[in-house]
Amino acid sequence: MQSAIDATRLDLEFVAFCTGGQNFSLDISQVREIRRWSPVSSLPHSPEEVLGVMNLRGSVIPIYDLAARFGLPRTPHNERNVVVVAAHGGKTLGLLVESVSEILSVKNEDIQTPPDTRGDSGRQAITGIITTDEGMSRVIDLGAVIGFGGKAPQ
Amino acid sequence: MGSQNSIRDMFFEESEELLEQLIDGLGLIAAGQADDETVNAVFRSVHSIKGGAGAFGFSALVDFSHRFETVLDAVRSHRLEASAGIVLTLQRSADFLTDLVERARRGDTETPEQADSFLAALDQCLAGASAPDGLVASAFGFAAQPILLDLGEPATEVFEIRFKPFGRLYSNGHNPAMIVASLADLGETTTHLQTEGMGELADFDPAAPCLGWLIELETSAPETKVREVFDFVDGLCDLHISTRLDEAAAPEPHPQVAPASSGATQASSSPPQSVRPTAEPADNTPKSTLRVELDRVDRLINAVGELIINQSMIAQRLQELRLATDADVVTHVEDYRLLARDIQEAVMAIRAQPVKPLFQRMSRIVREAEEATGKKVKLQTSGEGTEVDKTVVERLSDPLTHMVRNSVDHGLEKPEARLAAGKDPIGTITLSAVHRSGMVVITIRDDGAGLNRPKILEIARSKGLVAPDLELADSEIDALLFMPGFSTADRVSNLSGRGVGLDVVKNAVSTLGGRITIATTPGQGTEFIISLPLTLAVLDGMVVSVAGQTLVIPITSILETIVPEESDVHQFGASDQLLFVRGRYVPLVDVAEGLGLSGGLRDPRKCQVVLMETEEHALVALMVDRIHDQRQVVIKGLESNYGTVPGVSAATVLGDGQVALILDPDVLARNVSPAANSGLLRISEGMPHAVSH
Amino acid sequence: MSVKVLAIDDSRTMLGLVRKVMTDAGFDCVSAEDGEKGLEVFSREAPDVVITDINMPRMDGYGVINAIRGGKANRTVPILVLTTESADHLKARAREAGATGWIVKPFDDATIVALVRRVAGLGS
Numbered sequence: 001m002q003s004a005i006d007a008t009r010l011d012l013e014f015v016a017f018c019t020g021g022q023n024f025s026l027d028i029s030q031v032r033e034i035r036r037w038s039p040v041s042s043l044p045h046s047p048e049e050v051l052g053v054m055n056l057r058g059s060v061i062p063i064y065d066l067a068a069r070f071g072l073p074r075t076p077h078n079e080r081n082v083v084v085v086a087a088h089g090g091k092t093l094g095l096l097v098e099s100v101s102e103i104l105s106v107k108n109e110d111i112q113t114p115p116d117t118r119g120d121s122g123r124q125a126i127t128g129i130i131t132t133d134e135g136m137s138r139v140i141d142l143g144a145v146i147g148f149g150g151k152a153p154q
Numbered sequence: 155m156g157s158q159n160s161i162r163d164m165f166f167e168e169s170e171e172l173l174e175q176l177i178d179g180l181g182l183i184a185a186g187q188a189d190d191e192t193v194n195a196v197f198r199s200v201h202s203i204k205g206g207a208g209a210f211g212f213s214a215l216v217d218f219s220h221r222f223e224t225v226l227d228a229v230r231s232h233r234l235e236a237s238a239g240i241v242l243t244l245q246r247s248a249d250f251l252t253d254l255v256e257r258a259r260r261g262d263t264e265t266p267e268q269a270d271s272f273l274a275a276l277d278q279c280l281a282g283a284s285a286p287d288g289l290v291a292s293a294f295g296f297a298a299q300p301i302l303l304d305l306g307e308p309a310t311e312v313f314e315i316r317f318k319p320f321g322r323l324y325s326n327g328h329n330p331a332m333i334v335a336s337l338a339d340l341g342e343t344t345t346h347l348q349t350e351g352m353g354e355l356a357d358f359d360p361a362a363p364c365l366g367w368l369i370e371l372e373t374s375a376p377e378t379k380v381r382e383v384f385d386f387v388d389g390l391c392d393l394h395i396s397t398r399l400d401e402a403a404a405p406e407p408h409p410q411v412a413p414a415s416s417g418a419t420q421a422s423s424s425p426p427q428s429v430r431p432t433a434e435p436a437d438n439t440p441k442s443t444l445r446v447e448l449d450r451v452d453r454l455i456n457a458v459g460e461l462i463i464n465q466s467m468i469a470q471r472l473q474e475l476r477l478a479t480d481a482d483v484v485t486h487v488e489d490y491r492l493l494a495r496d497i498q499e500a501v502m503a504i505r506a507q508p509v510k511p512l513f514q515r516m517s518r519i520v521r522e523a524e525e526a527t528g529k530k531v532k533l534q535t536s537g538e539g540t541e542v543d544k545t546v547v548e549r550l551s552d553p554l555t556h557m558v559r560n561s562v563d564h565g566l567e568k569p570e571a572r573l574a575a576g577k578d579p580i581g582t583i584t585l586s587a588v589h590r591s592g593m594v595v596i597t598i599r600d601d602g603a604g605l606n607r608p609k610i611l612e613i614a615r616s617k618g619l620v621a622p623d624l625e626l627a628d629s630e631i632d633a634l635l636f637m638p639g640f641s642t643a644d645r646v647s648n649l650s651g652r653g654v655g656l657d658v659v660k661n662a663v664s665t666l667g668g669r670i671t672i673a674t675t676p677g678q679g680t681e682f683i684i685s686l687p688l689t690l691a692v693l694d695g696m697v698v699s700v701a702g703q704t705l706v707i708p709i710t711s712i713l714e715t716i717v718p719e720e721s722d723v724h725q726f727g728a729s730d731q732l733l734f735v736r737g738r739y740v741p742l743v744d745v746a747e748g749l750g751l752s753g754g755l756r757d758p759r760k761c762q763v764v765l766m767e768t769e770e771h772a773l774v775a776l777m778v779d780r781i782h783d784q785r786q787v788v789i790k791g792l793e794s795n796y797g798t799v800p801g802v803s804a805a806t807v808l809g810d811g812q813v814a815l816i817l818d819p820d821v822l823a824r825n826v827s828p829a830a831n832s833g834l835l836r837i838s839e840g841m842p843h844a845v846s847h
Numbered sequence: 848m849s850v851k852v853l854a855i856d857d858s859r860t861m862l863g864l865v866r867k868v869m870t871d872a873g874f875d876c877v878s879a880e881d882g883e884k885g886l887e888v889f890s891r892e893a894p895d896v897v898i899t900d901i902n903m904p905r906m907d908g909y910g911v912i913n914a915i916r917g918g919k920a921n922r923t924v925p926i927l928v929l930t931t932e933s934a935d936h937l938k939a940r941a942r943e944a945g946a947t948g949w950i951v952k953p954f955d956d957a958t959i960v961a962l963v964r965r966v967a968g969l970g971s
Contacts, residue, residue, distance in 0.1 A: 041703060041813040044749035045800050053796070053805060053813045058460045060805045060813050062796040091795045161867060165860040191904075198857065198902050205931055206860035208953035325916060327925035327947035332968050386948035389939075445859075 012111070014104040014130065016137050017084060019075055019097040020067030023137040025104055025130060026095075030086045030142055034100055037081040048074075054094060056085065062146075063094040069125070069145055088142040095145070104137065106130050111139065165206040169255045170511070172199040176248050177514050183229075184241045190230075197226040203255065212258040214265035215251075218273065222247050225279045234279065243275045249518045310341065310374045316394040318348070318366030323390035334369060336383045341373030366392070448544075451504050455691055458498045459788035465494045466785075466809030502689050507547050509587045509596070510538035515551065516558050516585055523562035530569055530580040531562055540587035542594045543689040546666055550596070550686070553659040557598045557682055558583065560656065565600035565680050575677065577601070592694065593668075593710070596684045604676040607631045614640060632672040636660040664820070667693065667708070667803070685710075695787050695816060696764065697808070698778040701746040704814045706787055706806055707764055707776065711819055715781050716763040723759060733775045735765060740773040741823075748822045749801055766819050774823035789816065850967045851875040853894035855885035855911060856929065857903040861952070865898060865929075865959070872960040882906025886914050889921075896967050897926045898950065898959075901941070909944045916945040925966035929954075 014025035015034075040052030040063050049068040053060050063083060068074045075081060075096055083094040111128040125144035130137045179196035182188040188196075204219035225244065228234035236244075250272045257266065315337070319330055337343050348366040371380065377395065384393055469487050477484055513535045520533045566572075566581035573579050584599040607628060614620045614634045626634075634640055638657040663670045668686035687693060687710075695706035696715070722734040723742065732739040742763070745751075764776045787806035790813075792799060803818040852874050854865040862878050869876035877892050879885040883906045885899060897915065901908035912926055925947040930937055932951070941949055947966050950959055 039812065041805075041815060042751065043796075043799055043815070044751060044802060050796075053792070053815075055807045055811050055813050058456060058463070058790070058807065060790045060792060060795065060807070093795060161860060161863040164863050168859045195904065198904065201902055201931065202858040202861070205858055205929075205952050208931065209860065209864050211953070322945075325923060326942065326945050327923050327966065329968055332965055335968075336965055386942070389942065 012106050012108060014106065014137070014139065015084065015100060016102050016104050016132070017082075017097040017100040019099075020070065020072035022067075022070070022072070023101070023132065023134060024066065024097070024140050025137045026084065026086060026140050026142065028103065030088060032085040032087055032092065035083045035085060035094070037079070037083055037096065051096060054083070056092065056094070059092060061085070061092045061094055063096055064145060066095045066097050066140075066145070086142055088146065091146065093142075093146055101134075104130060104132065114138075162210055165210060166255065166259050169203050169206065172203050173248065173252050173255065174511050174514060175199045176251070177245075177517070180241065180245050180248055181517070183236050184238075184245065188236075193226070193230045193236075197223065197230050200226055200251070203251065207258065210258075212254075212263060214263060214269065215254045215258050217265070218247075218254055218269060219251060221273055221276050222251060225276050228280060240279050243279055245518075245521070247272055247276060249521070252518075310372055311397050313369075313371045313373065313377070313380055314394075314396050315369040315371060315380070316366065316392070317369065317384075318392040319387070320390050320392075323387050326387075326390060328387055328390070330365070330367065333383060333387065334367065337369055337371050337380070340375045340379060340383070341371055343372075344370040446504070451501070454501050455505070458494070458501050459691070462494050462498060462786075462788060463807050463809065463811075465491050467811060470809040498692070502543070502691060503541075505544045505689070505691075506541035507544045508539050508541050509547060509550075509594075512547055512551060512554060513538050513585050513587070516554060519555050519558045520562060520583060523559050527563055528568070529562060529566055531566060532580050532582045534582060534584045535586065536584070537587035540589060540594060541688075542587075542686065543691070545690050546594070546686055546688075549662065549666055550684075553662040553684075554585075554596070554598070556656070556659050557684075558585070561598055561600040561602070561680070561682075565602040567603050571603075575603075589688070590685075592688065593685045594688055596686070597681055598684075599679060599681040601679040604678060605632060605635075605672070605674040605680055610634055632674065635672065636670070666690065667710075669710070691789055692786050693789055693806075693816065694784065695806075696784050697782040697787075697814070698745075698762075698764065699780045699782065700749070700778045701751040703751060704782075704808060704812065705745070705778075706814050706816045707766075707819055708803075708816065709784060711766045711768070713765045713767055713773070716765055716775070718759065718761070718763050718775075720759045733763060735773075735775065738773060740765065740775045742775045742777055743822055744777045745817070745822060746777075746779075766823070768820050768823045772823070774819070776819060776822065787814070787816070849873060849875050850896065850963070850969065851877065851892060851894045852963060853885065853888055853892060853897045854878045854899075855880075855882060855888075855897070855903070855908070856900040857881055858900070861900065861929065868956045868959055869963070871956070872963070874963065882908065882911045882914075885911050889915060890918075893921055894924065896963050897924055898929060898963070899926065900929045901937075909940075912941075912944045912946055927962060927966065 013028040015028050015031045016023060016025040018024070035056075038054060040054045042052040043050055043062070046052075049065050051063045051065050054063050065075050075098060078098065081096060081098055082100055083096055084100065085092065085094050087093075111130055114126050114129050125141050126138045127141045128139035130139060176196055176199040179188065179192050179199070182192050183196070200219050200223045204216055204223060207215035207219060222244075225234065225240075225247075229236050229240070229244075234240065250268065253266070254269075257263075317330070317333070319328070323330070334343065334345055346368040348368055349364070373380070377397070380395060384391075384395075387393075465487070469491065472484060472487055516535075517533050520531050523529075524531050561583050562581075566583070567575070567577075569579035572581065582601045584597070586599075587594060587596045589595075611620065611626065611631050611634070614631075614637070615622055617639060619634065619637055619639060620626065636656050636659070638655065640655050640657065660670055663684055663686070666686055667690065668684055670685075671683045672680065673683065674680040693706075694709040696709055696712060698705055698707060716733075716735060718733055724732045724734065724739065726732045726739075726741075731742040733742045734740075761777045761779060762781045764778060764781065766774055766776060768774055787808075789804045790806055792802065792805050792815075799815075801818055801821045802815045804816045805813050806816055808814050852865075852869045854862055854869065854876060855878070856862045856865065857880050859880070862880065866876045866878055877888050877894060879888045881903045882899070885897075886906070888894075889897065889911075897911070899908040899911050906914075908928055912928075915924060915926060916922055926945065928941045928946045928949040929952055930941070930949055938949055948962060950962060
């Protein structure tokens with residue numbers, strides 16, 4: 001399993017994106033590509049944040065609504081929405097976000113550990129906080145995002 | 155992966171084939187149909203396994219195959235008669251060899267405990283054999299190579315070597331210069347060419363050797379090392395080796411090494427030895443093959459899948475353009491479709507494998523089951539050449555093993571009971587494979603007493619699997635055998651029990667997209683019929699739309715499609731509806747609701763209906779918005795990137811690039827089948843896994 | 848000009864091992880999985896050294912040696928026999944048939960390479 005933050009690397013690069021009014025970032029080594037939104041086929045009996053599956057050059061990959069995963073309202077339909085295709089533990093998946101803003105170059109020591117907060121179910125999926133010009137970006141733990149709070153779908 | 159590892163993999167792969175050849179050959183020997191070449195091939199299989207095992211240091215494997223080979227060698231050279239008892243020992247040894255190879259593959263190099271008894275059985279065979287011609291039966295294992303230890307600083311010594319080659323030395327491919335060079339590797343040499351053997355030029359025969367050498371070698375190497383240089387030419391030359399010290403004591407070279415016997419010195423015109431007639435019947439000639447990594451084949455299969463999707467996308471776009479059907483481009487795209495199908499079939503054929511190795515393993519299972527139950531069983535097989543996808547073959551091994559054990563254990567009667575029933579005391583189990591309408595059908599038939607339905611029902615009731623008052627049709631009773639919990643501890647025999655029931659078999663078969671059915675005739679036997687798709691890569695499906703989604707229903711279970719008449723739909727209780735079809739009332743299942751795609755019941759009179767048969771032989775009518783067409787789709791696993799989804803077996807990509815889910819209709823139907831409604835027959839929630847490679 | 852070795856063995860594993868050792872040592876290696884094919888490759892490729900198994904289907908190692916030694920071209924090519932046993936009678940038989948030398952399986956890489964170098968006339 002890849003960890004979102006590799007302590008041995010000094011300069012880390014993150015893909016930063018925005019969804020549900022919050023900024024998030026993902027270790028660039030986990031990002032495969034960024035695609036325009038295209039309609040998905042919905043999956044029965046799937047959790048709220050799983051929008052469905054999409055065809056990525058012959059592979060069927062699940063698409064997660066990142067905002068919904070963090071307890072925010074589902075991302076409203078918009079032609080400008082994008083899908084961040086990422087890989088984790090041999091799985092390929094897509095994250096629906098509103099926009100991708102930039103690539104962040106950060107030093108390891110500039111990433112803060114998120115403080116303990118109360119009750120937010122999405123909190124465990126955030127492994128760090130980066131301060132940016134626009135404010136704060138939350139570093140995502142992909143494993144936790146697709147694991148439904150630790151419980152992987154089987 | 156290092157190439158050493160890939161050669162190791164090659165060894166195991168090859169061993170698998172050799173074991174197959176071995177077991178096959180032993181089968182022929184057992185049937186008294188073996189010729190010399192069969193016996194030879196059997197010997198060679200074990201010999202080659204030994205050779206490879208030696209290279210990788212699998213000593214348990216080497217030791218056992220050596221002893222095994224010794225017995226086979228005795229059979230091969232007719233020193234040992236292949237009696238029924240001997241053949242049985244050989245077959246068991248082959249089984250054990252299979253185990254040892256498997257152990258080695260897993261990295262377990264310990265010699266298992268049973269080895270001793272197998273070795274003893276092999277030795278027992280040899281006790282009856284006459285001594286091999288011209289050689290004393292050597293102790294097993296590789297002859298130890300002497301290890302020369304260099305202790306301390308050895309003093310140098312001067313050897314005087316007189317070396318005069320015979321003609322054979324040259325014809326055997328030796329070059330005296332090389333031998334001299336090898337000596338030079340050991341120390342300082344002074345070489346004198348001796349031409350005493352050369353006569354007058356007029357008599358000179360260029361083919362007759364006349365040269366000799368006197369070599370003085372100053373070396374710290376022991377004499378054995380010096381002699382080793384001449385190991386290969388022993389008997390092909392006059393050779394005298396002496397040390398300076400010897401020289402001083404005895405000026406004449408004493409014949410330490412006698413010239414080789416005159417027989418060996420005769421020219422290279424010795425008669426051909428043991429050249430077998432080279433012409434073999436043509437049908438024995440193996441087809442030329444190419445070994446390819448499975449990954450490469452799978453990449454090809456994926457690419458062809460894409461090609462087919464791409465073709466249907468183009469075809470769909472063309473259709474939208476509404477061109478004349480005889481337009482050039484339309485014909486070309488149709489050709490494209492046919493070509494793509496051809497390629498796909500050819501590529502699928504690469505993964506196809508005969509079921510033969512699978513069936514072969516079953517003969518061992520039967521032998522073991524015979525021993526465990528004290529029953530006598532004859533295994534008959536047919537259709538071993540039937541080909542099916544490699545993954546299907548692999549994943550069928552466990553279920554089939556279980557079925558065969560079950561047939562011996564529960565299907566066949568004890569010999570006494572068979573005699574009493576006027577049957578042959580030896581029971582017969584027949585395994586067959588056949589291609590039938592795009593499926594492979596594998597049957598396991600026993601000629602036992604048939605299913606005891608009252609007993610089955612009684613067991614199911616006592617276990618609370620069926621309500622006491624529920625009347626079941628014969629086929630429903632038979633289906634109870636596949637229920638989880640039917641087979642439990644109190645009927646565990648040491649054979650088929652083990653706490654595993656036929657439900658496990660059924661799950662394995664459905665995972666492969668297949669189904670299993672039972673046919674039984676009291677007093678005559680029981681037949682389990684497994685139908686499986688030939689490949690896990692494509693599937694014939696019916697494309698339907700439900701609540702705005704496009705879905706695919708596998709064609710195998712579909713009986714017909716219906717546009718229901720209003721009068722045929724009947725409300726049943728508060729929420730259920732029944733469809734009157736073929737003189738029966740069939741539960742109507744709203745697929746959209748079953749998949750949680752839309753809320754509430756829709757009007758069945760506006761829907762189309764797919765009538766299908768479940769694995770329990772119940773009829774179910776699936777309600778969909780629209781039935782489009784029937785086509786072959788490429789199966790894409792869902793679980794590699796996501797996980798399994800109840801009611802969905804896999805996905806595919808349609809012509810427009812959209813993903814369509816492939817339904818698992820049995821799971822959908824289960825929630826409404828009449829038996830399930832009783833609340834007792836509900837199948838466990840464990841969902842079959844979607845297929846993948 | 849590199850040395851060309853022809854390896855003949857019906858066991859793919861052995862063939863694989865020999866090929867690997869030979870190519871690692873910088874020799875060219877061609878191969879065949881039985882005696883008959885071996886002879887075909889032999890006449891086509893004119894190898895500098897032949898390494899052959901004895902027990903093979905269709906034509907065994909002795910047959911290969913006989914055919915090469917009794918043939919026209921390249922009849923004195925060094926032929927090494929691969930054998931599992933180092934028993935003397937087997938060596939004698941191989942020599943009788945015209946083999947140049949033998950290699951006892953399992954072999955170690957260095958030994959077989961040294962042997963091939965030696966019979967190919969490369970020195971050590």
